[in-house]
Amino acid sequence: RMFKYNHIGIPTTERFEGEIDLPLLKMTVSDHGNNPFGIQWQRYWADAPYPDLVKKVPHVAFEVEDLEAALAGNRVLIPPNNPSPGVRVAMIEVKGAPVELIQIDRTLRKDL
Numbered sequence: 295r296m297f298k299y300n301h302i303g304i305p306t307t308e309r310f311e312g313e314i315d316l317p318l319l320k321m322t323v324s325d326h327g328n329n330p331f332g333i334q335w336q337r338y339w340a341d342a343p344y345p346d347l348v349k350k351v352p353h354v355a356f357e358v359e360d361l362e363a364a365l366a367g368n369r370v371l372i373p374p375n376n377p378s379p380g381v382r383v384a385m386i387e388v389k390g391a392p393v394e395l396i397q398i399d400r401t402l403r404k405d406l
Contacts, residue, residue, distance in 0.1 A: 297356035297364075300396055301332035304352045310335045319377060345371050348385055348392050355383075355394035364395045379403070 303326075312324050320342040326334035338349045348371055358364040361374055361382050371392060372385035380402030385394050398406050 297358060299332065300355040300357050300394075301326035301334045302352060302354050303334045303336050303394065305336050305338065305348075305350055307337060310337070313337075316377070344385075347371060347387065347390075351392055353385065353392035353394050355396055357396050357398060359397070361395055361397040381406070 303323075310324055312328065313322050314325065315322050320339040322337045322339070324333075324335040326332045332355075338344060342349065361384060365374070365384055365386065368386040368388070370384060371387050372383075374382050374384040376382055380399040382397045383394060385392050387393070400406075
């Protein structure tokens with residue numbers, strides 16, 4: 295399988311510069327594309343329906359060509375979902391750490 299680094303997500307409870315509210319996901323993020331290392335700050339809202347492991351431990355995100363194939367044999371923390379058009383994501387646990395897997399349809403998302 296081929297994994298391409300996309301970003302690192304770092305949970306925080308503090309406000310940060312460039313906040314982007316994502317009401318459907320019940321979280322606030324920074325733009326990981328605004329720095330060369332893909333660092334994204336994330337603040338989860340009180341009613342965010344995610345496991346504590348996701349809300350409290352930094353995760354690394356990788357792009358994959360086939361999300362379903364990449365999920366096979368892994369413990370799924372957050373099942374596949376579509377946070378935006380042309381993007382499918384899921385979160386798995388690898389050796390006690392959360393890992394985000396992202397499949398991007400580049401025919402729909404030339405901006406990513």
